[in-house]
Structures are given as C-alpha cells and as structure tokens.
Amino acid sequence: MKSSLLLVLLVPTAGCLRTEMLAEAPAPPPRWPAVAAPPSGEGFAQVLIAADVPARVALADGTVVCRETPCATTMGFGSYSLVFTGLKDDERTSQVRLDVEGQTVVLNHVLGRVHRSPARTFGEVLLLAGLTATATFLAVDSDVSPNLRNPLLALGGVGLGLSVVGGAITFASPVTMRGGSSTQWSPAAPAIAGLRLDSQF
Numbered sequence: 001m002k003s004s005l006l007l008v009l010l011v012p013t014a015g016c017l018r019t020e021m022l023a024e025a026p027a028p029p030p031r032w033p034a035v036a037a038p039p040s041g042e043g044f045a046q047v048l049i050a051a052d053v054p055a056r057v058a059l060a061d062g063t064v065v066c067r068e069t070p071c072a073t074t075m076g077f078g079s080y081s082l083v084f085t086g087l088k089d090d091e092r093t094s095q096v097r098l099d100v101e102g103q104t105v106v107l108n109h110v111l112g113r114v115h116r117s118p119a120r121t122f123g124e125v126l127l128l129a130g131l132t133a134t135a136t137f138l139a140v141d142s143d144v145s146p147n148l149r150n151p152l153l154a155l156g157g158v159g160l161g162l163s164v165v166g167g168a169i170t171f172a173s174p175v176t177m178r179g180g181s182s183t184q185w186s187p188a189a190p191a192i193a194g195l196r197l198d199s200q201f
Contacts, residue, residue: 018170018171018174018175019174019175019176019177020174020175020176020177021176021177021178021179022176022177022178023178024112024178024179024180024181025110025112025178025179025180025181026110026181027110027181027182027183028052028108028109028110028181028182028183029108029183030106030108030183030185031050031108032048032106033048033049033050033069033070033071033072033106033108034070035048035070035071035072036072037072037104038072038073038074039074040074040103040104041074043076043077044074044075044076044077045074045075045076045077045100045101045102045103045104045105046072046074046103046104046105047072047073047074047075047098047100047104047105047106047107048070048071048072048104048105048106048107049065049066049069049070049071049072049073049082049106049107049109050069050070050106050107050108050109051069051070051084051108051109051110051111052109052110052111053086053087053088053089053092053111054068054069054086054087054088055068055069055084055085055086055087055092055109055111056068056069056084056085056087057069057071057082057083057084058082058083058085059080059081059082059083060081060082060083060095065082068087069084069109075098075100076100077100077101078099078100079097079098079099079100080097080098080100081095081096081097081098082095082096082097082098082107083095084096084109084111084180086111091113091114091115091116092111092112092113093111093112093113093114094109094111094112094179094180095180096109096180096182098184099184101186102186103186104186104187105184105185105186106184106185106186106187107182107183107184108182108183108184108185109180109181109182109183110180110181110182111180112177112178112179112180113176113177113178114175114176114177115175115176115177116175117173119169119172119173120169120170120173120174120175122169123165123166123167123168123169123170123171123172123173124166124170125166126162126163126165126166126169127162127163127166127167127170128166129159129162129166130158130159130160130161130162130163130164130165130166131159131163132159133155133156133158133159133162134156134159134160134163135159136155136159137152137153137155137156137159138156140152
C-alpha cells in the first residue's frame, strides 16, 4: 500500500515543475542614459547602462556593477554576464551578456519577469503540508498498536487529499517566465568624461 501511495504522489508533485515561457519583450531602442560618463584608462572602457525600471546590476558572481540604473562605470575589455534585479519589483529579473570591446559601450535593457501567482503559492503550501503528513504516515512502522493505526490512516488520507488538491492548484497555476531583451551599441566617438546627457531610457 505504501509503495502504491508513493507512486500516486508523483502525479501532484509534477505540478511544481510546470512553467510557461512567454515571448521576450521587444528590444529597446538605443538611447543614452542620463548619467555622466566616467573617465576611462588604458585597457578599460566606459560602460553606460539603462533599464526600463530601476534595477540593481551585478556580475554572475554577485559583484555589484551598479546599485541602481541608469548608471555608468568602467570595465575591462572582455565579456561579462550581468544579472539585472528590479529594485521595486523582485519579479523583474534577467541575465544578459555584455561584450566590452570599444572605448564606450551603452547597454539598454528591458528586464524579464518570473511571475508566481498567489494561487500558485497557495497550492504549493497545500502540497507541502500534504507531503509532510503523508511522509509521516509512511515513516511509521506498519506494526503499530491498534490505538494508533486509525489516526495514522486518517493522517495518511488527509495528506494524500492535500497533496492532490495542492498539486492540482499548482499545476493549474504555472510559473510564467519572460526573458529580458537588450540593445548594446557603441557611439562613433567615446563619450566625454563628466558629460551628462538629458535623454532618459
């Protein structure tokens, strides 16, 4: 019976794996961020970053590139993986590759989004509670005293019911994911250090 119950539980837990990929946002137009370009030295480039919402930008290892967009910094030549995280909406997040090749590089980015609906969260709570109750039932030796057998069977039944209901809600409320999009470009001439441009992305 317990082995059959384990197989049954595989069905509702599969709902946790369901995600829905949405089309990427359109690439943003190339625009100068409203920030002052920093001075660049030998082997380094001016990097100006703007996003559609205020965001924190960090390297893949967690090193902060800028605390809030729009921003400007200097970076060595090469390729970087940048992680954008929305400051006012933690669902807004995405990762983009930045290639620093010229003396001045501008990156305009539209953040992606990972959305979990309240129904999804509620379903996961029910599923977790059901799995916990069922695991408790399965962990107890089958040779328990008659006084405990009926409560354990009831616990197993409740756990199974919560797992099925929670799994159904979770499956019906997939996590939706939308990838971010970027436009990376370099001007014809390096930006002048200290120059602040008025156009805002």
